[in-house]
Amino acid sequence: MARRSSASVDFILTDPPYVAGYRDRTGRTVAGDDNAVWLKPAFAQMYRLLKPDAFCVSFYGWPKAELFLAAWREAGFRAAGHLVFRKRYSSSSAFVQYRHEQAYLLIKGRPARPSTPLPDVLDWSYTGNRLHPTQKPVGILRPLIEAFSAPGDLVLDPFCGSGSTLIAAQELGRRYAGIELDPQHHRTACQRLRPGLPFDVMNEGSEFRNDAPAGILSKPADPQPA
Numbered sequence: 001m002a003r004r005s006s007a008s009v010d011f012i013l014t015d016p017p018y019v020a021g022y023r024d025r026t027g028r029t030v031a032g033d034d035n036a037v038w039l040k041p042a043f044a045q046m047y048r049l050l051k052p053d054a055f056c057v058s059f060y061g062w063p064k065a066e067l068f069l070a071a072w073r074e075a076g077f078r079a080a081g082h083l084v085f086r087k088r089y090s091s092s093s094a095f096v097q098y099r100h101e102q103a104y105l106l107i108k109g110r111p112a113r114p115s116t117p118l119p120d121v122l123d124w125s126y127t128g129n130r131l132h133p134t135q136k137p138v139g140i141l142r143p144l145i146e147a148f149s150a151p152g153d154l155v156l157d158p159f160c161g162s163g164s165t166l167i168a169a170q171e172l173g174r175r176y177a178g179i180e181l182d183p184q185h186h187r188t189a190c191q192r193l194r195p196g197l198p199f200d201v202m203n204e205g206s207e208f209r210n211d212a213p214a215g216i217l218s219k220p221a222d223p224q225p226a
């Protein structure tokens with residue numbers, strides 16, 4: 001992210017690690033999920049990259065809400081809404097059954113209000129996590145991209161995993177950029193994206209941990225009509 005130009009992105013939709021030490025039944029883990037050192041630098045960069053008067057939607061893990069809220073506030077974002085995605089099943093249970101995912105709608109500056117605001121409770125669908133241990137359903141990302149960006153806009157997901165955000169953006173005629181640390185997920189994202197359309201998925205190594213050079217796949221965006 002540090003190499004990209006300031007105020008160059010129209011909308012950020014991201015699903016960062018939840019800082020939850022996640023491990024699924026088969027032992028799969030998520031890089032960066034065991035620490036929060038990346039959290040503040042990452043959101044500071046996202047704020048810098050976002051154009052003025054624009055939106056960022058970030059999923060987060062509720063047990064670490066205070067860490068995420070502090071990082072967003074310190075970066076300069078203001079909270080403008082809270083989205084709940086209702087599951088028809090429980091992903092696990094303790095004192096209650098866990099039946100939702102959640103995301104904050106964050107703003108930089110003063111973006112215009114959408115003409116038809118999205119409900120802040122939406123239905124979730126299960127992916128089976130076949131392509132990624134915490135794979136987000138493309139179908140729940142689409143309405144977010146539709147509501148907070150316009151066709152031709154550049155959508156960024158700096159924690160893109162298997163590329164779910166990028167696919168939703170591609171389907172909706174947005175340009176997109178994704179960053180993914182794990183080479184296997186980076187490959188999956190590249191394979192899932194329909195070839196022949198503009199893409200830019202970078203496997204950057206962890207710019208928050210080292211400067212390892214990485215395979216960068218990029219194609220220039222289609223020229224925009226004058």
Ligand SMILES: C[S@@+](CC[C@H](N)C(=O)[O-])C[C@H]1O[C@@H](n2cnc3c(N)ncnc32)[C@H](O)[C@@H]1O
Pocket residue numbers: 015016017018030031032033038131132134135136137158159160161162163164165179180181182185205206207208
């Ligand atoms: C919650 S997962 C995203 C899953 C994605 N929404 C999907 O549907 O596949 C977060 C992703 O961030 C990646 N990640 C963690 N630290 C990173 C970093 N410093 N830079 C880029 N990606 C990172 C992890 O490898 C993981 O794939």
